Amino acid sequence: xxxxxxxxxxxxxxxxxxxxxxxxxxxxQRGLSVVGAAGLLGAGLGLLASIWREGVQATQMGNxxxxxxxxxxxxxxxxxxxxxxxxxxxxxxxYSVASMDAGRESFGYYPxxxxxxxxxxxxxLTGDIxxxxxxxxxxxxxxxxxxxxxxxxAQLEGATKYVTLNLMASALFLAAVGILYGVAGTLNMADxxxxxxxxxxxxxxxxxxxxxxxxxxxxxxxFPLFFWLPASYHTxxxxxxxxxxxxxxxVGVYALMRVFTLLFVxxxxxxHTLILVIAGLTMVTGVLGAVAQNExxxxxxxxxxxxxxxxxxxxxxxxxxxxxxxVFYIVHHIIVKTNLFLISGVVFRLQDTxxxxxxxGLYRAYPGVAIxxxxxxxxxxxxxxxxxxxxxxxxxKAGLETQQYLIVATALGVSLLTLFSxxxxxxxxxxxxxxxxxxxxxxRPPPAAxxxxxxxxxxxxxxxxxxxxxxxxxxxxxxxxxxxxxxYIQVVLGGRL
Amino acid sequence: xxxVLAFVIGGLYAxxxxxxxxxxxxxxxxxxxxxxxxxxxxxxxxxxxxxxRPALIAPEATHLLEPFADxxxxxxxxxxxVIGFGVQAFAVVLIKRVYQTVGxxxxxxMKATDEP
Numbered sequence: 001x002x003x004x005x006x007x008x009x010x011x012x013x014x015x016x017x018x019x020x021x022x023x024x025x026x027x028x029q030r031g032l033s034v035v036g037a038a039g040l041l042g043a044g045l046g047l048l049a050s051i052w053r054e055g056v057q058a059t060q061m062g063n064x065x066x067x068x069x070x071x072x073x074x075x076x077x078x079x080x081x082x083x084x085x086x087x088x089x090x091x092x093x094x095y096s097v098a099s100m101d102a103g104r105e106s107f108g109y110y111p112x113x114x115x116x117x118x119x120x121x122x123x124x125l126t127g128d129i130x131x132x133x134x135x136x137x138x139x140x141x142x143x144x145x146x147x148x149x150x151x152x153x154a155q156l157e158g159a160t161k162y163v164t165l166n167l168m169a170s171a172l173f174l175a176a177v178g179i180l181y182g183v184a185g186t187l188n189m190a191d192x193x194x195x196x197x198x199x200x201x202x203x204x205x206x207x208x209x210x211x212x213x214x215x216x217x218x219x220x221x222x223f224p225l226f227f228w229l230p231a232s233y234h235t236x237x238x239x240x241x242x243x244x245x246x247x248x249x250x251v252g253v254y255a256l257m258r259v260f261t262l263l264f265v266x267x268x269x270x271x272h273t274l275i276l277v278i279a280g281l282t283m284v285t286g287v288l289g290a291v292a293q294n295e296x297x298x299x300x301x302x303x304x305x306x307x308x309x310x311x312x313x314x315x316x317x318x319x320x321x322x323x324x325x326x327v328f329y330i331v332h333h334i335i336v337k338t339n340l341f342l343i344s345g346v347v348f349r350l351q352d353t354x355x356x357x358x359x360x361g362l363y364r365a366y367p368g369v370a371i372x373x374x375x376x377x378x379x380x381x382x383x384x385x386x387x388x389x390x391x392x393x394x395x396x397k398a399g400l401e402t403q404q405y406l407i408v409a410t411a412l413g414v415s416l417l418t419l420f421s422x423x424x425x426x427x428x429x430x431x432x433x434x435x436x437x438x439x440x441x442x443x444r445p446p447p448a449a450x451x452x453x454x455x456x457x458x459x460x461x462x463x464x465x466x467x468x469x470x471x472x473x474x475x476x477x478x479x480x481x482x483x484x485x486x487x488y489i490q491v492v493l494g495g496r497l
Numbered sequence: 498x499x500x501v502l503a504f505v506i507g508g509l510y511a512x513x514x515x516x517x518x519x520x521x522x523x524x525x526x527x528x529x530x531x532x533x534x535x536x537x538x539x540x541x542x543x544x545x546x547x548x549x550r551p552a553l554i555a556p557e558a559t560h561l562l563e564p565f566a567d568x569x570x571x572x573x574x575x576x577x578x579v580i581g582f583g584v585q586a587f588a589v590v591l592i593k594r595v596y597q598t599v600g601x602x603x604x605x606x607m608k609a610t611d612e613p
Contacts, residue, residue, distance in 0.1 A: 130573055137580045144587055148594070156595045157607040163588055164517070164525060170584075171532040174577055175539050181570065182543025235610055 002059035004050055005072045007043040008082045008121040011036060012089070016114035026105045030097050033110040037093040040117060041086030048079040052474075056481065056491045058127060066492050067188030071127035073492050076478035077327060081124040081254055084334045088246040089117045091453035095342055096239045098449035099349070104149050104237065112149070116142040116243065123251050127492055130177055130187045132255065133170070136219070140166050143248060146240045147232060158232030165228035169218035176211035183208065190492035193262050193485055202266060209264035209271050213278075216259070220252025222312060223282040226305045230289065233304070234297035234354070238345030241297060245304055246338035250330055253311050257326065260315055261482040268318055276316030280407050283309030283414040290421045296344045296354040296429065299421060300337070303380065306414060307333050310395060313407060317398050323479035325394030328472060332387040332464060336376040339457040343373045346446050346454065347429060356425070361434025366445070370430040375458040377426065379465070381419035387464035390472065502542045509535035520604045522592045529588065533581040537574045544570025 015036025022028040051057055051074055058073040060066055074082070093113065100109055119139025126132050144166075148159040181187055183204060184195040199205055218225040229249070233241050256275075264271055286306025293299045311333065314326025344354065346369055351359050363370040379386035392415060399408035445451075464471055481487060509531050516528030547566040554561055596602055 130576075134576065134580065137584065141584060141587065144584075144591070148591060151594055151598065153598050154610045156591070156598050158610050159591060160522065160525075160595055160604075160607060163591060164529065167529050167584060167588070168517075168532065171529070171536050174533075175536040178536065178540030178543050178570070178573070181540070181573070182545075187569075231610055 002057055002072075004043070004047045005057060005059045005074055005125060008040060008047065008086070008125060009072075009118055011039045011043055012114040012117040012121065015039070016111040016118065019111040019114065020108070023108075024106075026102065029105065029110040033093045033113065034090070034097065036114055037086065037089035037117070040121070041083065041090050044079065044083035044086040047074055048076070048083050051076055051079045052477075056487050058492045065494065066127070067186050067191035070131050071188060071190070071492050072125050073127035073190070073488065074125055075481045075488055076474065077254075077257070077482055078124045080327065080331060080474070080478060081250070082121050084250075084331060085117055085120045085124065085247055088243060088334060088338050089113070091338060091342070091457055092239050092243045092246075094449055095242070095345070095453045098447045099239055099345055100237065101150075107149060109146070109149065112142050112146050113243065116146065116247075120247050120251055124254060127189050128187055129180065129189055129192065129259075133173055133177055136173065136251070136255075137170060139248070139251065140170065143244065147236050147244075149240075150237070152235070154235040158235035162228045162232040165218055165225075169215050169225075172211060172218075173215035176208060176215055179208055179211070188492065189258070189262055190485075190489040193489055194493075196263055197266060205264065206267050206270060209260070209267075210274075212259050212264070213256070213271070213275070216252050216255045217278070218252075219249070220256055220308055220312070221249045221305050222278050222308055223285050223305075226282070226286070226308075229305060230298055230301040233301040234295060238297070238341060238348060242338045242341035242345070245300065245341050246334045249304060249308055250311075250334055253308060253330065256312065257315050257323075257482065261323070262485050262488065272316050272318045274316075275312055276404065276407055279309045279313035279316050280410045281309075282306065282312065283410055287414045287417040287421065291417060291424075294356045296347065296356065296359070296425065297341065298354075299425060300340050300344060303418065303421070304337060306418065307337070307380075309414070310392065310411065313411065314395055314398065316407075317395075317402055317404060319398050319402055320476070320479055320483055321394060321401065322398035323482050324472065324475040325391060325398055327475040327478045328387075328394055329391040331471070331475070332379070332391045332461075335457050335460050335464070336379050336388065339376040339454055339461070340373075340380065342450075342454050342457070343369070343376070346450055347373075349446055349450070356428035359429045360432045361430075363430040364433075368451075369446075370426075372451075372454050372458050373430065374426065375461055377422040379461045381422050382415045383419070385465040385468075387461050387468070390465065390468040394472070394475075498546050499542060502538060502546075506535050506538045506542065509538065521602050522595060522604060523602060525604065526585065526588050526592055530581070530585050533577070533585070537577055537581075540570050540574055540577070 019029045019032050056075045058071055061070040119135050122135035144163055184192055186192055186195055221229040283306050286302050290299045290302035311326050311329050314322040379388040382388040382392040396408050513528045513531030516524045544567050547564050550565045552565045552568050
């Protein structure tokens, strides 16, 4: 058994168990949570390095050979996602130490956070489609409780919508898995990739592909299935919002990219064109929704939807460069978006509101926080030399190469609107003079544990822009593995081809 | 038998969706639960219905003879039932808290988060 593949599941799970055992000791839980998240990041980096050197790796749970047992498999894309899950887990764990209230801490916030990370990493590493469903449910149940924990009215209303639509997606996913098993007779994804080409019922397989598109589309929050997201993401405490914004929808995007590069590639002209159309509509509706909002976190929530469009656009174009662009975009987006949510939390702490109208004057009082906001905000809009620019550049170039001018125009236009909307936050929150008079005479800086993760993530954003070359090489290798799944199939099934 | 089950599954999906589109949150949860059951029956039916042929290798035989009843869909359903049970238990507690907080059993009243 390859321990590297199991550690990203074991570490957060054991952390959650240990934190549960320390139920009454909040300080112990905090320490465990930070250490566990750091361990997950370390395990992810180890996995990534090992896969970079040796290619795709797989391990069979319980030593049952594939396709009968449950396979854990990691290619570069999975490993990158695990590293990001660890990084976001660590950033949010540190941030939570200073920002989470005692009530939530004593009612299982830290165990839930790590169960969520377990589910997310499980979804990234599994090689079995039913097992993917199970990991989705692990992640969802943890996220349900994190969302509702605290029991404020807004939270409960948001949770109702979030729970309903996500359970509906799960029911569809389950039905699709059942039909897939009825059609192909296997659930191992590598085996499915071979069997589906032998089925000989292209209509049925396309229908299945679309069922998966809807099920994962709800989880990834694409147009027109995204309504649960802006209704719920701004209701929980900001640390919870940040980890949701960074990771949850991206698990949906990961699942889409996995099944639409590995399984459903027989009718690319139909399925991937549809994905491209959805991508364009997602970008536009998301950004228009954001423009209409006046609440800090709701603006950011709508931007998640808009950005999902870019990631899915790479999948829709379905070329080497486009997929590399998508992978790069996901890395950039997770770091930047989590960071923006964390900053909104600092702003809330300083001025006690998320309403743009009642915020203001922060540039004068806390120029450091303003600069920290500006870096991810400009990166999100795609201003060079920050990471978002290179991500968009790759996607736009891929679009031009395949002569999909409409989607390129959409992507560029949406970029402009994103910039507009970030400028709006900048002008309202930081630049305009304070809306309310009682400003503290002496600026009281927020605690270091709040600022530290933000600074690190902002530095990563800058570093990703300055060292875009090496990261892009990584993304290109990941895209190569996605486009040529022969290695993946060979590694999972062993010699039995 | 497949035909009967097909109608049952269709009926369950229809009933589930109908219940979900009512405004009451209790009916919403009942609808979700029906959708889950419909999916389970769908897996069961698509795993081929074969009677009286367990997936056991006879003592004198070396491998399984077709046709045999595939146990895997049932294992999938069992997992799905357990997960569904846990999730629905959570959902019931959630709507109880929602009802206590909002004071009404009507989805149309849940607009506190919709201010732009």
